[in-house]
Amino acid sequence: MASYGKILSLLRTSSAGYISGQEISNQLHVSRAAVWKQIKVLRELGFEVESKHSQGYRLLSSPDILLAAEIENELNCSLIGRSVVSFPVIDSTNVQARRLADEGALEGTVVVADQQSAGRGRLGRRWESPFGVNLYCSIILRPDIPVQQAPQLTFLSAVAVAETLNEICNLTAEVKWPNDILVNGAKISGLLNEMSAETEQIHFVILGVGINLNMAADQFPRELNYPVTSVLLATEEKVDRLLFLRTFLQRLDACYAELLTQGFAPVRRRWESLCNVINRQVDVDLGAEVLRGTVVGLDPEGALRLQLENGEIKKILAGDVRPVIT
Known part of the structure; x- marks a missing residue:
């Protein structure tokens, strides 16, 4: 069966605008009927796909949603993202990731949502998670490292977030110990890592990541007692959430491989170079x-x-x- 994610990718990259059902069928090695069924799924998800006799299909507009099939389709990772699960709305990506980890989910499984109804930050604080503007994701890791080294993974994810913000959004993001990322002194991202372990063995670690991407000023809670920002507020431009997520996961994948093969020293050096208070x-x-x-x-x-x-x-x-x- 053809994946609607693969069909969506072909629709997005068609240089001629239209792409025929036969061409999709040939490229994906499926029947024309299978192509039509997946086009129908895309339309049900909110994608506006025009069909024209003798020319084929053309993508006219897309909803701003993150779909597992599309995330996976062009993700160049060795471990992170080997399985992606997406939700329009969920209580918490960390909670769902823990459920999956308890059930034996593969290391590298990513849980992503367009909105969280019960997003959580450090110390049990609420993490504001409006629909379709930010990035809310959790990654399941099963590292073969001593339990006392598990905090290293917080710095790993902080480096990946900050470097992605700097690369994709041309920002100067800094890391704040232990688990925040700042832009111009305002919080743009928070991390929440949770672990299941025994005295000498880690069963799994959940890397929880929340990043304010396209959030407008009036979407932040008024009661916050610290400065906050988003990519939109910092740059006055919206960021492509799918591109950002893929880039972040690829960077995290490379950082994690480096940690497992070279130890904490390379990650520590990168974190220290991004730290807002180092030598202060x-x-x-x-x-x-x-x-x-x-x-x-x-x-x-x-x-x-x-x-x-x-x-x-x-x-x-x-x-x-x-x-x-x-």
């Missing part, structure tokens, strides 16, 4: 006390290395890090 003086609010020092990098487990004024190096595992304004 900061205050770290630990709740019971506030430490002041200079951020000098990450340790192998992902703890922030803070050099105090007396020269002592403190490992920061949790806390609110704020640059000192002079």
Whole structure:
């Protein structure tokens, strides 16, 4: 059976505008009837496909939705995205990814949605997830690494997000320890990694990623007490969500392969080069006390290395890090 994703790709790339049913049939090695059935599926999904006698089919317009079949069709990855599951609306991509992981889903499975009804951020905070404007996805990994090294995966995904924003959107994205990405000091993306493990074995890790792409100012909650932005607000241009997602997954795939073969050092260097406070003086609010020092990098487990004024190096595992304004 022909995939409507493959047919959609042929419709998008047809230089002549129209592409005949016979040509689609020949390229995909399926019957004309199978082609017609998948054209019908595309129309039901909201794609406007014109059919004209003796000329064939032409794509007139597309809904701004992310479809698994189309994501997979031109995805150049070795592991990430070997299976993609898409939803128009879901409670949370992380929740669905955990369900799939518990059922034995393949490593590299990607769950993506156009909207989340119960999107979550760090510390259980709500992640605003309006329909069809941003990227909400979760990736299932089953790394053969020690449990204590699992936090490295947060920095892996942060690097992939920031580098994709810089490449596709011509931005200067920075990473904020431990799991935010900033543009011009405002939050544009957040990461939520969740793990299932025993004392010495990781069963799976869910990499949760939320990126504000085409979100307008009036779509952000008014009660937020920190600056936020989107690609649209930062550049005054919309970004192609499908292109962005494919590029991000391909970069994540390469970063993950590098981590597994070369260890954390290459990822750590890239993260430090993107960090907004590296070699800067900061205050770290630990709740019971506030430490002041200079951020000098990450340790192998992902703890922030803070050099105090007396020269002592403190490992920061949790806390609110704020640059000192002079």
